[in-house]
Amino acid sequence: MTEVWEYYRLELVAVEDQIRQNLGSKVALVNTVAAHILNSGGKRIRPLLLILCARLAGYAGRDDVLLASLIEYIHTATLLHDDVVDHAEFRRGRRTAGGLWGNQVAILVGDYLYSKAICHIVGFRDQDVNECLSEACRKMAEGELMQLSYKDDASISEREYLKVVAYKTGSLIAAACRIGAVVADADPAFRDALFQFGQAIGVAFQVADDTLDYAAPRESLGKSQGNDLGEGNVTLPLLHLRRHCTDAERLRLAEVMEKKPNGNGELAWVVSLMERYGSIGYAMATARGFVRTAKVHLDLFEDSVHKRALQVVADYMVSRDH
Amino acid sequence: MTEVWEYYRLELVAVEDQIRQNLGSKVALVNTVAAHILNSGGKRIRPLLLILCARLAGYAGRDDVLLASLIEYIHTATLLHDDVVDHAEFRRGRRTAGGLWGNQVAILVGDYLYSKAICHIVGFRDQDVNECLSEACRKMAEGELMQLSYKDDASISEREYLKVVAYKTGSLIAAACRIGAVVADADPAFRDALFQFGQAIGVAFQVADDTLDYAAPRESLGKSQGNDLGEGNVTLPLLHLRRHCTDAERLRLAEVMEKKPNGNGELAWVVSLMERYGSIGYAMATARGFVRTAKVHLDLFEDSVHKRALQVVADYMVSRDH
Numbered sequence: 001m002t003e004v005w006e007y008y009r010l011e012l013v014a015v016e017d018q019i020r021q022n023l024g025s026k027v028a029l030v031n032t033v034a035a036h037i038l039n040s041g042g043k044r045i046r047p048l049l050l051i052l053c054a055r056l057a058g059y060a061g062r063d064d065v066l067l068a069s070l071i072e073y074i075h076t077a078t079l080l081h082d083d084v085v086d087h088a089e090f091r092r093g094r095r096t097a098g099g100l101w102g103n104q105v106a107i108l109v110g111d112y113l114y115s116k117a118i119c120h121i122v123g124f125r126d127q128d129v130n131e132c133l134s135e136a137c138r139k140m141a142e143g144e145l146m147q148l149s150y151k152d153d154a155s156i157s158e159r160e161y162l163k164v165v166a167y168k169t170g171s172l173i174a175a176a177c178r179i180g181a182v183v184a185d186a187d188p189a190f191r192d193a194l195f196q197f198g199q200a201i202g203v204a205f206q207v208a209d210d211t212l213d214y215a216a217p218r219e220s221l222g223k224s225q226g227n228d229l230g231e232g233n234v235t236l237p238l239l240h241l242r243r244h245c246t247d248a249e250r251l252r253l254a255e256v257m258e259k260k261p262n263g264n265g266e267l268a269w270v271v272s273l274m275e276r277y278g279s280i281g282y283a284m285a286t287a288r289g290f291v292r293t294a295k296v297h298l299d300l301f302e303d304s305v306h307k308r309a310l311q312v313v314a315d316y317m318v319s320r321d322h
Numbered sequence: 323m324t325e326v327w328e329y330y331r332l333e334l335v336a337v338e339d340q341i342r343q344n345l346g347s348k349v350a351l352v353n354t355v356a357a358h359i360l361n362s363g364g365k366r367i368r369p370l371l372l373i374l375c376a377r378l379a380g381y382a383g384r385d386d387v388l389l390a391s392l393i394e395y396i397h398t399a400t401l402l403h404d405d406v407v408d409h410a411e412f413r414r415g416r417r418t419a420g421g422l423w424g425n426q427v428a429i430l431v432g433d434y435l436y437s438k439a440i441c442h443i444v445g446f447r448d449q450d451v452n453e454c455l456s457e458a459c460r461k462m463a464e465g466e467l468m469q470l471s472y473k474d475d476a477s478i479s480e481r482e483y484l485k486v487v488a489y490k491t492g493s494l495i496a497a498a499c500r501i502g503a504v505v506a507d508a509d510p511a512f513r514d515a516l517f518q519f520g521q522a523i524g525v526a527f528q529v530a531d532d533t534l535d536y537a538a539p540r541e542s543l544g545k546s547q548g549n550d551l552g553e554g555n556v557t558l559p560l561l562h563l564r565r566h567c568t569d570a571e572r573l574r575l576a577e578v579m580e581k582k583p584n585g586n587g588e589l590a591w592v593v594s595l596m597e598r599y600g601s602i603g604y605a606m607a608t609a610r611g612f613v614r615t616a617k618v619h620l621d622l623f624e625d626s627v628h629k630r631a632l633q634v635v636a637d638y639m640v641s642r643d644h
Contacts, residue, residue, distance in 0.1 A: 027464060029471040085426040104407040107429060108467045115459035122452035130444035137437035145430045149351040
């Protein structure tokens with residue numbers, strides 16, 4: 001993956017410049033807060049994917065950089081709202097905007113970044129881009145709401161869990177990939193293939209992220225372990241565990257969820273159960289399965305440096321380093 | 323105004339039907355919360371204006387009803403976020419969505435309604451509608467952020483205050499009026515005139531609303547008096563008062579603002595000062611001035627029942643009944 005970052009370094013630098021240029025609100029507060037969150041060490045995976053897909057589809061112009069920066073605006077807007085929704089104090093080791101300036105500011109700067117992005121996007125006058133992005137935004141909000149309505153409900157099915165994941169995380173990554181194809185004026189089949197590719201790696205990414213929440217030591221992700229258990233978010237390793245543990249263990253699990261543990265012995269007990277029943281392994285294997293599915297959608301394209309880069313990014317989505 | 327509601331009753335009923343039809347998320351929580359806020363007794367002023375402007379510009383089709391319902395979605399999304407930002411417990415005498423379901427739900431249903439509206443809007447494939455509405459949304463968020471950054475700052479100018487008002491309230495009303503002209507395929511001059519008309523009555527409405535916050539008894543607006551003083555929002559009557567009161571009064575005013583009074587003797591003292599210096603009268607006169615400006619923009623149009631209805635609505639914006 002280091003090689004991929006290096007190979008597309010100039011494009012990514014251009015995205016950073018574009019992100020800064022687009023801001024420029026006359027309200028100082030907007031610029032300060034937006035700069036804080038936009039510079040908080042995000043990996044720019046969505047911009048990278050958009051550019052890679054554009055190149056794969058034969059594009060050699062510069063519109064992909066602007067569109068990539070706008071996708072990052074939308075992603076950032078959702079992070080601002082998510083942090084308020086999750087009561088998060090830290091993101092990637094830094095204080096959240098809500099923690100520093102209050103939730104009011106986080107909500108409104110999120111609204112601002114989102115609507116600012118839409119303003120630029122409609123300026124492209126491309127119906128596919130308009131529809132694809134507005135659909136993605138609707139699905140993200142709907143996915144977050146599904147997750148909220150499933151809170152503390154460990155009886156949801158794996159299918160329902162995967163739909164939440166596809167909506168809240170897959171949809172914007174899928175849109176980024178499709179828009180790469182659109183900007184290259186690719187045929188519908190290529191657009192659809194890259195959309196499906198993005199959807200599958202997006203799901204893979206979120207499933208892996210949910211799994212690492214139980215497996216990762218504190219440092220690697222810059223956030224604490226067991227957040228989802230504490231928040232009552234039921235994710236794949238927990239669903240697997242519930243399906244395979246004994247009745248007595250399932251009962252105690254329900255009690256633990258009720259009490260909302262926070263990094264204490266109960267979390268360790270849950271993690272040890274997950275290890276015993278292979279729940280973490282199962283969930284990671286599921287994530288890797290989505291990566292494989294994703295790669296199949298690339299078969300439509302001839303081999304190229306961009307195709308190989310997309311395959312590397314697909315693997316990276318489920319690695320511990322993202 | 324009663325006659326106007328009655329004359330356009332069928333159109334407004336169609337808007338209500340459309341508002342209900344558009345909803346239909348598969349997530350029950352979304353429908354419940356959205357229905358709560360969408361049915362909370364809003365006057366549908368923006369939909370009415372869009373329809374009146376469309377008719378004034380000669381439109382006889384049905385697209386105005388759908389667009390009117392989408393404008394109401396966007397307005398509702400901003401109400402949901404504003405109530406979270408303002409820590410509001412009640413709106414028009416009913417509990418807010420944040421109060422009933424938590425701020426998380428209010429934020430996300432706001433995001434959902436907004437992005438759902440954008441999805442429908444881009445389906446119209448009209449560049450003017452796309453640009454006009456995305457600009458309005460950007461300005462609304464920016465206006466709210468300006469207001470937040472001016473909090474507790476009584477040294478802002480009247481010009482700065484009016485810019486906040488134009489952005490946060492004027493822009494969506496202006497967009498509603500312009501879109502009425504767009505749907506009627508009116509000439510640019512007519513589109514601009516209705517945009518300016520909407521902008522001016524929007525400002526008039528907000529200035530009157532801000533003034534009535536000091537003047538209105540609790541019942542009439544379904545909310546308590548002196549909210550802005552308590553929240554540190556500096557509005558026109560306060561700006562006028564600060565400019566005309568004595569140094570000693572200005573000093574005490576600063577102390578009162580610091581303490582954030584809540585319906586106690588200090589608010590009564592501020593209101594009595596405003597009455598003595600004519601601040602409430604001045605602010606209401608300013609609001610009425612914007613109504614006069616608005617009406618001038620209607621000169622472009624020949625006399626008709628729709629034009630007279632728009633003039634009535636313009637006056638209604640600064641009345642105590644809205």
